[in-house]
Amino acid sequence: MxxxxxxxxxxxxxxxxxxxxxxxxxxxxxPKKFLVDDFDNETVDDLPEKWFNQKGEAKPITYTGDLRATYHYRIMEEEGNMFLRFEGKRGKHLSFPLRNKEHLDIYETPILTWKWRIHEYPAGANEDDGDKNDAAASIYVAFDLGRVLFKKVPKSIRYTWSSTLPKGTELSKFYGNQKIIVIGTGGDKQGEWQTFERDIVADYKRLFGDNPPAKPLAILILSDANNTEDIAKADYDDIYLKSAQN
Missing domain, CATH: 1.20.5 (Single alpha-helices involved in coiled-coils or other helix-helix interfaces)
Structure with a gap:
């Protein structure tokens, strides 16, 4: 040639x-992305279909009567966008199980991203005070099981919108099994959608001193105002796990 x-x-x-x-x-x-929930294709004014109670035993959307009424969450729609709203005093956790999800590896998708819109936050609430431990909005990542005396409890990281604690505050609860990170405070950008991102692998390594399991137990959300006898009102949307370069 x-x-x-x-x-x-x-x-x-x-x-x-x-x-x-x-x-x-x-x-x-x-780039990789794992959708937890964006609340699309839900029914307005109903509870979210994919979420369970705190222990992951049953879906509150299947509850009836007084038990169902204790969950102050509902799907909302605004300009074609679906999202989840909490409005009330006494909150309960909603849990999205992850341990049985295929193709999930947080070392491949370590970035937890979500949106909050804070409307009302419980006055005087303080996550470092058990008698005032309320929050306008919180999102938890529950990992492997730790231990409190003779009882096993999940190791978890709780990202919270605090009424009083400064952004960046970090706390440790339940004999070190729950770590709390304050993401926002008080009336900062109140009534506006805000997007947040956290590297949950890096946070876990820094806070617990070892490596997290590749697949967490669950994502949980909670808004609550019963200790302060006030009202919390907040919106949740677009909860994802994604790769660092996405």
Whole structure:
């Protein structure tokens, strides 16, 4: 084969590879995302269909009567966007189980991202005071089981919107099994949607001193105002786990 033709073919191959839609390396580095919930395709004014009670035993949407009435969450729609709202005094956790989800590995998708819109926060609430431990909004990641005396409890990280504690405050509860990080405070951007991101793998390593399991137990949410005898009102939306480069 003439040298000039060989050179032409080589250059052509280089150009084609450079402009291919997705090379093998690109595929391995493609951003990944695991949807927890964006509350689309739900029923307005109902409880969210995918979420369980705190222990993951049953879905509150299946409850009836007085028990159902204790869950002050409901799906809302605004300008075509669906989201979850809490409005009330006594809150209960909603739990989204993760331990049985296929294709979930937080080392591949370590970034927890979500949206909050804080309307009302319980006056005087303080996550460091058991008698005032309320919050306009919280999102938890529950990991493996720790231990409190003879009882096992999940190790968890709670990202909270505090009424009084400064943003960046970090607390430790339940003999070190629950870590609390204050993400926002009081009336900062009150009534506006805000997007938050946390590297849950990095936070776990820093707060617990070891490596988290690749698959957490669950994501939980909680708004609450019963200790302060006040009202909490907050919206939740677009909860994802995603890769760091996404």
């Amino acid at each position: 003439p040298q000039s033709l060989l050179t032409y073919i080589t250059l052509l191959l280089i150009v084609l590879c450079a402009h291919s839609p997705l090379s093998a390396q690109d595929k391995s580095e493609a």
